[in-house]
Amino acid sequence: MTRNVFVIGLGLIGGSIALSCQKAPNTKVFGYDIFEKTRELAESLNIVDEIVDDVIKTASIADVIIFGTPVNATLEWLERLKQWPLKKDVIVTDTGSTKGLIMEKAVELREYGISFIGGHPMAGSHKSGVRAAKPHLFENAYYMLTPLKDEDEQKVNELEQLLKFTLAKVVKVDAIEHDHMTAVVSHFPHIVAASLVHQLDIEQKQHPMTRLLAAGGFRDITRIASSNPIMWKDIVQQNRQELIGQLDSWLNEMNRVKTLLLNNDEESIEQYFAVAKQVRDELPITTGAFYTTYDLYVDIPDYPGVISQITRYLAEEKISITNIRVVEAREDVFGILVISFQNADDREKAKNCISKRTNFEMYIS
Structure with a gap:
């Protein structure tokens, strides 16, 4: 029997998942995107087996529905999903980088007999859009699943078996824990990078050469500030409570650094950088929360x-x-x-x- 997979949203992430799913045996991958040009590109690039225009009709025959859309858009889609005629055992998942609001919607979907398992592949690229989609984009990256605590294990296993063709490391975590961890290693660093760039912008108005000197290490540590501002607006709003907590911790840390400088104790300052170096050097050299260059x-x-x-x-x-x-x-x-x-x-x-x-x-x- 053929398994029908329906991917809604064919950008970099959705397109890459679609290509990965095509490698699964006895599987047919359907695709839809709200932009006609993206649908045409996806068809010409063979991102899916079949491009469709009728979302509800295709969803009715799908065994797995994957939303490769931004979280705010996914929430809107999931609201509509409540009224769609779906298969009894359909599995629905997403790829959003925040899970709290999504999993609240999952509880609502359960009342309609729909199994929703949250998902977040933690990989990306310096490019975006369906043209950048690759079947190996998630290879060796972490793919986080956030099922509800009493989710049917068989359905979780079925989804894991499909996602193994992404070659990612599939792990299960609680949605709240997910949002906290991603705030620490992904969302908050984006705020820091953006703030450093803002500080540079202020400085270069008085000292124009500062911008030229920023081509080295500064450019590297602020690379993530070049990410899509609309996407990061959504992420910051959706995970704002965790980020407020991280900002409080950061301000405390900066006050600690300020005290070190005020005291001007040579040994304490050296120790501060030594500890940072040790922790940084011990980080795993694998694909983490950011796109790795x-x-x-x-x-x-x-x-x-x-x-x-x-x-x-x-x-x-x-x-x-x-x-x-x-x-x-x-x-x-x-x-x-x-x-x-x-x-x-x-x-x-x-x-x-x-x-x-x-x-x-x-x-x-």
Whole structure:
């Protein structure tokens, strides 16, 4: 018997899940997006087996419905879902990065006989939209499921069996715990990054050269501030109570730093940075809450054609790059040329490729 999977929302996340689900045996993947152009692109790129226009009709034959839409949009869809004629054993899930409001809606859906299991694949890309969708986007990333406490285990297992084709690490957590953890490692750091950029914006008005010096380490630690502002408006509003708590803790931490500076005790200041280094160095080198860039730093000499020489070597060995840039302000940065790759394997292949053909020094941060 064929399992029908219906993905609503065919952006980067929804499109990538659809491609992953196509690898599952005896499975047909249907897709819908509110934007006609996205539907056309998804069809031409074979993101799904079949693009549909009639959402309610397709939902009625679906065994699994996956919402790859922003949380606010998903909440609206779930309200409509209550009135749809669905299969008795249908499994509904989402991909949103906050789970509290979603799981409150899940309780309402249960009254209509609908099983909803919250989901959050913790991976992304520097690109967005259906063109950026990849079947391996979630490989080795954490895929968080937040079922209700008394959810039917068989349905949870069925969903896990489908999601294993994403090659992600599927884990189950409580929705409240999920929102707290993601506030700590994802949502709050976005606020910090945005605040640092705002501070730079103020400074550069009086000291214009500050912006030029921000091309090195500052640019790297504030990379996530370039994320979609509409999406982050929604996330901050949906998880605002957790974020208020994180802000209180951050202000306490900044006051602690201020006290260290006021006291000007050499040993205490060094210890502060030593502890931070130790904790940071012990973090797992895996795909976490952020899109991970796999950067290779190359110390290249300054002569015409050197960059094209490097890219030619990589092209000859069919090694794809996601980004390349020249760094002028190189404080805390190891090389003038920074090449980004999709994964660690490609970065290692590139390092070997370049080392075979040149004597350039290379570093992995």
